[in-house]
Amino acid sequence: ITLSEDRYEGVIIDDSTIPQTLEDLEENLKNLISEQIDKKIIWITLPISKSSYIPIFTKYDFNFYDCNENSITLFKRLTSHPITPTATNHTIGVGAFIRDGNEILVIKDRIYKTYKLPGGYIDNEENISQALEREVFEETGINVKLESIVSIGHFSPGQFNESNLYIVCKAKPLSKAINIADSQEIIEAKWINVDEYLDSEEITPYNKKIVITAIQNR
Numbered sequence: 001i002t003l004s005e006d007r008y009e010g011v012i013i014d015d016s017t018i019p020q021t022l023e024d025l026e027e028n029l030k031n032l033i034s035e036q037i038d039k040k041i042i043w044i045t046l047p048i049s050k051s052s053y054i055p056i057f058t059k060y061d062f063n064f065y066d067c068n069e070n071s072i073t074l075f076k077r078l079t080s081h082p083i084t085p086t087a088t089n090h091t092i093g094v095g096a097f098i099r100d101g102n103e104i105l106v107i108k109d110r111i112y113k114t115y116k117l118p119g120g121y122i123d124n125e126e127n128i129s130q131a132l133e134r135e136v137f138e139e140t141g142i143n144v145k146l147e148s149i150v151s152i153g154h155f156s157p158g159q160f161n162e163s164n165l166y167i168v169c170k171a172k173p174l175s176k177a178i179n180i181a182d183s184q185e186i187i188e189a190k191w192i193n194v195d196e197y198l199d200s201e202e203i204t205p206y207n208k209k210i211v212i213t214a215i216q217n218r
Contacts, residue, residue, distance in 0.1 A: 008085070040082035063075060063077075090162050105142065109139075142174075145171060146170075
């Protein structure tokens with residue numbers, strides 16, 4: 001088994017070097033653990049193709065740290081309080097305030113069914129502007145360019161007890177014709193007079209507040 005050091009006085013197991021059989025893995029893992037005299041923590045990230053190895057690691061007191069669709073990271077404490085970076089504990093969403101004259105762009109989806117700003121979650125390896133432009137195009141068919149960040153909301157707990165950061169941005173429309181691509185999620189997209197939007201009893205106070213904030217933001 002090949003190891004590399006991390007910045008927290010620990011070691012990282014290279015998953016490509018672990019033995020092919022569970023029996024060999026267990027024997028090698030026991031020896032590896034006993035050899036880490038001056039280390040504080042051991043890490044291993046297993047691809048989903050090697051998920052059958054997980055019981056061997058948990059047998060030797062490895063805990064779950066973080067996971068995604070294709071892999072899971074486990075760690076074993078070798079001292080009582082090793083330093084560990086915080087695991088992923090939040091999601092990040094973006095909302096787009098897009099204004100053309102006295103109209104703003106809004107959408108209605110199948111979950112909330114009330115008009116709100118277009119937007120959605122930032123995908124892996126996306127930055128804010130990329131996510132904003134992609135989400136607006138998918139939901140409305142309109143191309144936009146990010147101009148500035150207006151506000152950041154923090155909500156907790158969210159889905160799966162993670163917190164959520166919601167970043168509202170001003171964006172400039174580069175087109176105006178609506179053509180919804182994500183029709184499975186989006187019921188309607190339209191331009192609406194900003195005063196009509198703020199006067200509507202159907203709109204939530206929070207959505208009104210972020211629109212007012214975006215209008216007033218310089």
